Amino acid sequence: MIEILPESTGGVIGFLISGDVTDEDYMQVFMPAIDLAIERYGTVRVLVDIVDFKGEDFGAMADDLIQDIKVSSVEREAIVGGEEWETRLLSVQPAFFLFSSTDVRFFRPEHRQEAWRWIEEGMCASGPESR
Numbered sequence: 001m002i003e004i005l006p007e008s009t010g011g012v013i014g015f016l017i018s019g020d021v022t023d024e025d026y027m028q029v030f031m032p033a034i035d036l037a038i039e040r041y042g043t044v045r046v047l048v049d050i051v052d053f054k055g056e057d058f059g060a061m062a063d064d065l066i067q068d069i070k071v072s073s074v075e076r077e078a079i080v081g082g083e084e085w086e087t088r089l090l091s092v093q094p095a096f097f098l099f100s101s102t103d104v105r106f107f108r109p110e111h112r113q114e115a116w117r118w119i120e121e122g123m124c125a126s127g128p129e130s131r
Helices: 023-041 058-068 083-091 109-120
Strands: 002-004 012-017 044-049 074-080 103-107
Touching: 002 023, 012 023, 012 109, 023 044, 044 109, 074 109, 103 109
Parallel strands: 012 044, 044 074, 074 103
Antiparallel strands: 002 012
């Protein structure tokens, strides 16, 4: 399942990716949120919380997303997960870090607030969704 986190605002979008994730999750939640933010703000930043994520099919996800995401519009990506996820993701880096020109940082769950601060750092507040 993919959910948009309530801390999301403007061009900063947070996602909780948990349990088993389907193609529908990507195409009905993840992609529309990214596309809408790019359309409204031009540049976006993405925080992905994968602490409770159970799936491992990064290749299928990458194929779907790489075709649709305007890669240059994603400025930063923060990934929140446990040590085991950092190791696993580094082994499949090209598949998971989809935004090749993006500054990507990994944060442990206990540093979730630091991840939010980093992902929001220097963003201009604009639009009705801004805090």
